[in-house]
Amino acid sequence: MASVTISGVEKWFGTLQILHGIDIDIEDQEFVVLVGPSGCGKSTLLRMIAGLEPISDGEISIGTRVINNVPARDRDIAMVFQNYALYPHMSVYDNIGFSLKLRKRSKQEISEKISEAAEILDLTPYLERSPRQLSGGQRQRVAMGRALVRDAQVFLFDEPLSNLDAKLRVVMRTEIKALHQRLKTTSVYVTHDQIEAMTMADRIVVMNKGRVEQIGTPMDLYDFPANLFVADFIGSPSMNFIEGVVAADNEGPFVMAKDRTRLAISRDSSAELGQKVIYGARPEHLVLSGGSEGFGATVEVIEPTGPNIQIFADVAGQRICALSPERRTHKPGQKIRLHCPEASVHLFDASSGARI
Amino acid sequence: MTPKLKKSLLYWLLLSPLCVVILLPFGVMFVTALRPRDELFVYPPTWTFSEFRWENFVEMWVKTNFGGALLNSLYVSLTSTIIAIVLSIPAAYALSRYRFSGKGLYRNFLLMTQMMSPIVLVLGLFRLMVHLNLVNSLNSLVVTYVAFNMAFTIWMLQSYFNTIPRELEEASWIDGATSFTSLVKIFLPLAVPAMVVTAIFTFINSWNEFVLALTLIRSQNDYTLPVQIFSQVAGRYQVEWHHVMAATVLATVPVAIVFSWLQRYLIRGMALGAVK
Amino acid sequence: MKSRTRIPTTPLLMILPSFLLAMSIIGYPILDLAWTSMQEVSRFGKMMGFIGLANFAEVFRDPLFYSSLVRTLIWTVAVVGGTLIISLPIAIMLNDDFYGRGLARVIVMLPWAISLTMTAVLWRWSLNGRAGLINATLMDFHIITEPIEWLATAPLAFTVEILVGILVSIPFTTTIFLGGLSSLPQDSYEAAVVDGAKPWELFRYITLPLMKPFINIAIVLNVIYVFNSLPIIWVMTEGGPANGTDILVTYLYKLAFRFGQLGKASAISLIMFFVLFVFTIAYVLMVMRQEHDSTAEEVKNDA
Numbered sequence: 001m002a003s004v005t006i007s008g009v010e011k012w013f014g015t016l017q018i019l020h021g022i023d024i025d026i027e028d029q030e031f032v033v034l035v036g037p038s039g040c041g042k043s044t045l046l047r048m049i050a051g052l053e054p055i056s057d058g059e060i061s062i063g064t065r066v067i068n069n070v071p072a073r074d075r076d077i078a079m080v081f082q083n084y085a086l087y088p089h090m091s092v093y094d095n096i097g098f099s100l101k102l103r104k105r106s107k108q109e110i111s112e113k114i115s116e117a118a119e120i121l122d123l124t125p126y127l128e129r130s131p132r133q134l135s136g137g138q139r140q141r142v143a144m145g146r147a148l149v150r151d152a153q154v155f156l157f158d159e160p161l162s163n164l165d166a167k168l169r170v171v172m173r174t175e176i177k178a179l180h181q182r183l184k185t186t187s188v189y190v191t192h193d194q195i196e197a198m199t200m201a202d203r204i205v206v207m208n209k210g211r212v213e214q215i216g217t218p219m220d221l222y223d224f225p226a227n228l229f230v231a232d233f234i235g236s237p238s239m240n241f242i243e244g245v246v247a248a249d250n251e252g253p254f255v256m257a258k259d260r261t262r263l264a265i266s267r268d269s270s271a272e273l274g275q276k277v278i279y280g281a282r283p284e285h286l287v288l289s290g291g292s293e294g295f296g297a298t299v300e301v302i303e304p305t306g307p308n309i310q311i312f313a314d315v316a317g318q319r320i321c322a323l324s325p326e327r328r329t330h331k332p333g334q335k336i337r338l339h340c341p342e343a344s345v346h347l348f349d350a351s352s353g354a355r356i
Numbered sequence: 357m358t359p360k361l362k363k364s365l366l367y368w369l370l371l372s373p374l375c376v377v378i379l380l381p382f383g384v385m386f387v388t389a390l391r392p393r394d395e396l397f398v399y400p401p402t403w404t405f406s407e408f409r410w411e412n413f414v415e416m417w418v419k420t421n422f423g424g425a426l427l428n429s430l431y432v433s434l435t436s437t438i439i440a441i442v443l444s445i446p447a448a449y450a451l452s453r454y455r456f457s458g459k460g461l462y463r464n465f466l467l468m469t470q471m472m473s474p475i476v477l478v479l480g481l482f483r484l485m486v487h488l489n490l491v492n493s494l495n496s497l498v499v500t501y502v503a504f505n506m507a508f509t510i511w512m513l514q515s516y517f518n519t520i521p522r523e524l525e526e527a528s529w530i531d532g533a534t535s536f537t538s539l540v541k542i543f544l545p546l547a548v549p550a551m552v553v554t555a556i557f558t559f560i561n562s563w564n565e566f567v568l569a570l571t572l573i574r575s576q577n578d579y580t581l582p583v584q585i586f587s588q589v590a591g592r593y594q595v596e597w598h599h600v601m602a603a604t605v606l607a608t609v610p611v612a613i614v615f616s617w618l619q620r621y622l623i624r625g626m627a628l629g630a631v632k
Numbered sequence: 633m634k635s636r637t638r639i640p641t642t643p644l645l646m647i648l649p650s651f652l653l654a655m656s657i658i659g660y661p662i663l664d665l666a667w668t669s670m671q672e673v674s675r676f677g678k679m680m681g682f683i684g685l686a687n688f689a690e691v692f693r694d695p696l697f698y699s700s701l702v703r704t705l706i707w708t709v710a711v712v713g714g715t716l717i718i719s720l721p722i723a724i725m726l727n728d729d730f731y732g733r734g735l736a737r738v739i740v741m742l743p744w745a746i747s748l749t750m751t752a753v754l755w756r757w758s759l760n761g762r763a764g765l766i767n768a769t770l771m772d773f774h775i776i777t778e779p780i781e782w783l784a785t786a787p788l789a790f791t792v793e794i795l796v797g798i799l800v801s802i803p804f805t806t807t808i809f810l811g812g813l814s815s816l817p818q819d820s821y822e823a824a825v826v827d828g829a830k831p832w833e834l835f836r837y838i839t840l841p842l843m844k845p846f847i848n849i850a851i852v853l854n855v856i857y858v859f860n861s862l863p864i865i866w867v868m869t870e871g872g873p874a875n876g877t878d879i880l881v882t883y884l885y886k887l888a889f890r891f892g893q894l895g896k897a898s899a900i901s902l903i904m905f906f907v908l909f910v911f912t913i914a915y916v917l918m919v920m921r922q923e924h925d926s927t928a929e930e931v932k933n934d935a
């Protein structure tokens with residue numbers, strides 16, 4: 001097992017730059033998730049770690065060894081592909097054992113390793129089948145098994161669950177996490193699904209347009225998003241944003257929205273008076289207030305999700321979403337008051353998008 | 357009557373004129389090949405004849421050097437097919453797996469070679485073979501057939517290679533395979549069916565080629581089947597039609613059977629390869 | 633702008649062998665033809681010296697060249713046109729599910745399996761004026777009373793050759809169309825049926841537009857093949873009687889290998905090459921435009 005260090009990595013396809021100087025330090029035994037919208041360069045970065053894509057500039061090391069010029073087969077990594085990439089002309093047994101066979105391990109050892117992996121992944125009854133005869137979930141497990149027997153230093157995953165149905169995805173998510181807790185192999189996991197990222201990661205790397213937006217633990221990103229992009233990307237339903245200008249009165253500082261709605265902010269905030277900002281509040285932090293607290297809103301649409309009710313309402317000409325556990329029935333057009341505790345408010349500079 | 361049955365009848369009715377026109381000469385071929393010689397030119401012409409003369413085949417084989425031409429055809433077709441496939445595999449692989457500058461150019465180049473039919477070049481080719489001292493050698497046919505078939509084989513192979521996911525090779529590299537191992541253990545096994553199908557079509561193309569064989573081969577001993585059969589028809593006062601037809605039966609029927617069996621692969625590979 | 637991708641040599645090495653062979657077998661003869669076409673050449677192939685464009689001038693003075701050229705155009709247009717008109721409905725039928733479809737496909741494809749030479753030999757014998765079984769069949773059905781000499785007069789012989797040309801081009805063309813039809817998106821049809829389209833409208837508004845690229849390919853490849861096709865006419869009539877069925881390829885072949893007029897034959901080769909070249913460039917442009925259109929469409933759909 002080993003750490004992975006990515007420093008100043010760039011990727012060019014011809015004259016098109018896809019990655020703009022990526023720096024990430026992945027510690028030994030860590031489970032790091034690369035997340036971002038599709039097309040942002042996650043797979044490209046992962047494939048550069050794997051050795052499937054040349055590194056245009058910068059350096060990637062595994063442990064203390066710089067691997068820029070090491071071919072994929074000598075990097076001692078294992079990878080699970082989005083479409084599993086199972087060898088269709090080999091049985092499940094041979095698929096899992098292929099890497100060991102290439103490394104000229106003894107028949108005895110190979111068979112032991114395969115049985116062990118099959119045991120862990122519940123594949124024992126299917127070892128003689130061909131990949132064609134397996135369900136999507138089983139194929140996914142075979143792909144995992146192929147990585148498992150390797151005792152590789154690093155596991156790489158490229159959206160391994162995106163071809164599974166929603167239920168199975170949740171199950172496999174937990175299994176992969178449990179597997180990591182057991183094997184502790186350093187892992188880099190790519191997904192575009194922020195829930196997957198939040199639930200699985202030790203640390204998350206949020207990427208956008210070939211740049212790293214923020215690196216941190218899931219709760220860090222949730223509580224202290226470094227900028228508008230991360231704030232918007234992490235959390236579901238996503239954070240509400242209202243534009244405004246910082247002002248103050250005798251009750252304290254607040255953000256004044258376009259229609260002069262008063263959005264209270266903390267006294268400790270470093271925002272300057274007159275600064276153009278974006279006020280952010282997560283739906284789950286917006287509570288219905290009985291009294292005069294908070295700000296006025298007009299209900300537009302109600303969507304019950306079961307545990308909660310999503311209230312979509314108009315505030316200062318912008319649609320926002322509030323999550324309410326109460327089963328009170330609101331009607332479209334109804335005026336309500338919403339309140340966000342000052343500690344839960346996020347403020348971003350309107351021009352740079354950076355957190356204030 | 358079910359709708360499908362009704363549709364089937366209608367379709368067969370519409371297709372029948374074409375089917376008749378296609379099959380008619382084959383009927384003529386069999387009927388002539390089996391006829392006694394003196395019943396070839398009767399008046400009025402008729403389909404019927406007195407007895408099945410199977411000896412026609414034996415007679416023809418002996419008298420017309422059919423065996424020699426058969427061997428020549430087999431040699432030329434097999435050799436050119438093998439060489440064409442061997443040269444086309446890396447090219448098709450490159451076109452299917454790599455992005456590189458000049459890729460579009462190379463495709464257009466292949467298209468141009470398709471456009472250059474043997475007949476337009478036949479004079480230049482003849483003189484080239486004179487220079488290379490290959491006239492009257494079956495190998496002159498082998499080289500030219502390879503060159504003229506290559507666009508087709510590369511297109512076919514490439515369109516099949518495209519259906520083999522690149523990830524399989526990548527997975528094998530990560531599993532520890534060298535490029536060579538990956539090619540031998542992963543890619544080629546999956547590409548075998550494609551190569552076999554392409555090879556058979558190339559073989560049939562070479563088997564049937566006429567213009568180059570007619571031009572580049574001057575000595576009777578080196579004739580391939582199409583030229584050999586043509587030579588028994590062209591410029592002769594007395595054509596032994598029953599022998600010609602017997603030879604045609606032997607030269608076409610096996611190939612037609614193999615082709616019929618494989619034609620569905622053409623539909624997939626060829627159309628995709630041609631458009632993309 | 634900086635680009636750090638190295639020029640990959642592996643793919644170039646992989647295409648190199650095929651490229652070199654094609655270049656020498658197909659490229660060299662073109663140069664040789666160009667050279668020969670500007671030489672005075674003796675009957676025995678000896679170069680007698682540079683004469684500029686005299687060979688071309690001679691070609692353009694030759695009435696047989698013009699009549700062959702006109703016949704080549706008729707031949708190409710008639711065969712390709714006839715083939716397309718027959719092949720599309722056949723492909724549509726063969727793409728549909730009906731009893732005996734497998735057999736029908738095999739029969740329609742059959743001419744492809746057989747060398748054009750053999751097919752032409754078969755037809756030459758079947759159409760024999762004295763003993764041909766085509767005449768026998770037509771007489772049995774009382775369509776004609778006297779045997780017809782099909783290949784003895786040029787206009788009739790040429791017509792018959794065009795029909796045989798169509799017959800042997802159908803399998804290839806149908807194959808392209810079948811490949812195209814099987815790649816058409818089924819949901820467009822379902823959507824159109826739900827919208828209330830009748831079979832003819834389905835064909836007119838869905839099949840035909842979506843088949844356009846395949847039809848274009850079929851036109852281009854067929855034009856190339858048919859324009860260059862020697863065996864049918866050569867075997868059935870050798871361009872005769874009295875040069876009455878000569879097209880450019882047969883005329884060229886006679887000049888080169890019967891009359892030994894190598895300079896003039898080279899000139900005709902180059903003229904043919906030029907015609908096809910212009911045609912192919914037009915095709916490449918057409919394909920590029922279409923690809924451009926379809927990528928534009930994809931981008932629009934993504935948005």
Ligand SMILES: Nc1ncnc2c1ncn2[C@@H]1O[C@H](COP(=O)(O)OP(=O)(O)O)[C@@H](O)[C@H]1O
Pocket residue numbers: 013018036037038039040041042043044045
């Ligand atoms: N081989 C390539 N050549 C050119 N551009 C590519 C290539 N591979 C990927 N790209 C481009 O790089 C960008 C990032 O792709 P990718 O890493 O696959 O994104 P993600 O995995 O985050 O969805 C995309 O815009 C994609 O079009």
Ligand SMILES: [Mg+2]
Pocket residue numbers: 039042043044159
């Ligand atoms: Mg990706």
